[in-house]
Amino acid sequence: MTEATESGAARPAPLAVEIRGLDVTRGGAPALQDVSLSIARGSITGLLGPSGCGKTTLMRCVVGTQIVESGTVTVLGRPAGSTPLRSRVGYVTQEPSVYLDISIRDNVRYFASLYGRGNDAVAETIEAVGLSTHAHHAAGDLSGGQLSRVSLACALVGRPEVLVLDEPTVGLDPVLRAELWEHFASLAASGTTLLVSSHVMDEADHCESLLLLRKGRLLAHVPPDELRRRTGKSNLEEAFLVLIRDQQVGVQP
Template identity: 55%
Template sequence: MGDTRTAHATPAIEIDSLVVARGKGKARKEILHGVTADIPTGSITGLLGPSGCGKTTLIRTIVGAQKITSGAVRVLGQAAGSPSLRSQLAYTSQQLSIYPDITVAENVEYFAALVGADSASAQQALDTVDLEDYADRLVSTLSGGQASRTSLACALVGNPQVLVLDEPTVGLDPLTRQSLWATFRQLAKSGVTLLISSHVMDEARYCDSVLLMREGHFLAHEPLAALQERTSTANAEDAFLALIGSDDGGEV
């Protein structure tokens, strides 16, 4: 999976000393406390951390839906939210944003129309997510995995170079999750950059590198194998706990 760092000089996403505050008035608080990371091109980065640590806030910032307090986020060298990124960056939110009362194909074609893509592109997106046989099904009759695939197809219609997926596998059974990750892998192989969030630490094993988050900070950003070796642990969850331990001990 390896040489993304040497093969591509410019990271797909650059997060530079990013501070983000949310809420209004007295309820306003800082959520991201000056985080920095480069997300390499053509690989899968897992944005992992417990609920409430700031994954969605970071993703909203990357897709240009969240105001930056200070610092910067660039996608493909352009400031997050730039209009020129519209066709190059696609995103699925944590809440399913597809329409339940129309078919799979109608959803994908609707999104294709929004980004100015043709129906061949819609068909190709359906093929990529293996939903050809479900094109005429109402979304309301789909399983969770199929609905997640429909969302992904909608994001894929314009052939975006960068895909940001907010907890696309949440609530799905292990087999369905595994097959979705296989689709993400296929996309990465074709050169797409994927940033995928999850609060399930175990999903680190499907990623080229993991960006571990806690309480608005990045704890680590490296391949799982390196993380496990550094923390003398055998899985992502133990590595996370070990890092928190060393954090609290004040050593590092």
Template identity: 45%
Template structure:
């Protein structure tokens, strides 16, 4: 992203945002509610266009076709067909991603194992709890083994044990050269990111390692950094 500006009506949502995420990095985005995180994420996948500035992917202007095949996206709200089973949802998205039929079964079982839902593969999504729906949404984002994962609050409603397992999977993906951009309100997750972008009132206040951000604010925890952005 280079010099991004975005407003809705008279409301400025993003102001002069410049951001670069290198391959093989886990980049975290934190900030109070309403700071512009979701708008920024939508711009990275082409769901929103900037009023000015440019968004590039792998050195070229962002194009939906490139994002579609190379990026896995998990929205803040689950986009699932609740009348279908989990397997039917996954098969539908696999067809959108043009996954070959012979590979689908293996990929579906693999991602459902990752999010600990393999036993619930044939259950209608209407019977899933909120946390199970989040995990299924994450499985869908992982389904086509994308180069880049963009995850908006991926672990909301997920218990601490499974969150830990999912973050271990994120680290494995990073080890395979995948790139992850994750928005979160969970400060121990933010600590696990290689770098953090700190958004407040549509402005990027910093883009550094978690330890450097704490040092900059003169505090001992990211929670204190987060709270300081809420009150100022």
């Protein structure tokens, strides 16, 4: 991604995330191996790969909660996890992170207070995740999909500059999934950078670029259409399988 200078020449867009030579070991085994990548600000990047490939580990590195073996992770120009980033980076985990004994509104209001946001932001965020009619319900009375949306609202209400989402659409119906992706697109258009993991390959077309991981290694970092062009496959799941087979026979994607 590039942006124009005053002279009309193109220059690289400012980076939200820059990773160089990242290695992570978990449980005595390599979880990430020599991962290097850059993510431009105001973009949606999809993180795809089979279970156990290192997606969650990579996201934990970006938010600064993962011990790294070697390499560097820079977010918004600062080392990942540094104190100034705490109000600038949001993270939604796979498991809902909410208080079950209080209402949706009170959960979101609590996180809003941490970021200095008012009640208007609380109402807008609850509406954005489709829970306005349930705002007074206790979180403990909600379904799994609804709890995931409450977690998302708690992260969104702080209006982070970088938003890391670990499979945010799991358990949601197709209509709500589509609505959430529309909301993600509007966030990116307003300048928010999103890193979204998914196991649903058809969601990849909502992303500007894709990070394809397998066994802790980055197979490719490409836009969806470029992935199709490289592999000759229109179906993204089939294209991903081509990359895997190429790696197995020693062919670089």
